[in-house]
Amino acid sequence: MSMRTAWPVRMWRGRPWNPNPLMRVSDRAEVVLRVFAVVVAAAVVPIAGAVGTVSYTGAQVRIASEDAGKVQVTATTTADAKRVLDDTNYAVHQDQYQAPVQWNGNGHVGTATVQVPGPEATGSTVSLWLSATNVPTTPPARPGAAAAEGVGAGLAVLVETWCATAATVWFTGTVLDSRRHARWEREWRSINRPIGKDTL
Known part of the structure; x- marks a missing residue:
């Protein structure tokens, strides 16, 4: 008997309602x-x-x-960036920097301290995303x-x-x-x- 024939036969014999008394309840x-x-x-x-x-x-x-309402603006650092400590628990640490920046969005001047790409000097320009309320936010x-x-x-x-x-x-x-x-x-x-x- 070929395997193609034997497999359906085996499945049929293993059906739960098989009346064979040798088939256990388990x-x-x-x-x-x-x-x-x-x-x-x-x-x-x-x-x-x-x-x-x-x-x-x-x-x-x-x-x-x-x-x-998120918009991207160009902000200017008003002081040198400072290195901040990485408080994560990962073994590999990357330098992170923050700096106070100023921008002009929709005719309103805003200021904040944000994370910058590196040790930017005073007067450097950085890209910044603003929310509809003209505050820094995450990128889209x-x-x-x-x-x-x-x-x-x-x-x-x-x-x-x-x-x-x-x-x-x-x-x-x-x-x-x-x-x-x-x-x-x-x-x-x-x-x-x-x-x-x-x-x-």
């Missing part, structure tokens, strides 16, 4: 669990897609709201940030569900195998005579 339960795991793994794909779509839509709205989100967030959310749901399903199947199979081996050992001891007590 075997039937394990087959049901594996079938359920396959169904869950397949069903979570559209669910993950829906979660990713919702996350992408929400991220688009949030990013558009956060970036609304990069193109594709909303899509990346949506894909990440969908993949997280997919991978976590698949891992949880696989772990459940593995753990259940391990427990059932342990019980089967223990039962086989008890049955073997019940039919096997101790050494030296064999009778003719």
Whole structure:
């Protein structure tokens, strides 16, 4: 019998409702669990897609709201930049500098102390992003940030569900195998005579 023929036959013989008395309850339960795991793994794909779509839509709205009114201006340092200590716990530290700057945005002069690229001297020009209220803010989100967030959310749901399903199947199979081996050992001891007590 070829493998192509044998595989469907083996699957049919392993069905949970097989009337064969040699098929144990644990075997039937394990087959049901594996079938359920396959169904869950397949069903979570559209669910993950829906979660990713919702996350992408929400991220688009949030990013558009956060970036609304942001403008880029050129600011001038009003004093030499000073090095600031990096309070992160990473092994590799990069020098960071801050300097007081002044800018003219929408006819209003503003001042603030911001992070600058390096040890800028007084009078140097730096690029600065301002919010709608004319205060320094972060640059706008990069193109594709909303899509990346949506894909990440969908993949997280997919991978976590698949891992949880696989772990459940593995753990259940391990427990059932342990019980089967223990039962086989008890049955073997019940039919096997101790050494030296064999009778003719």
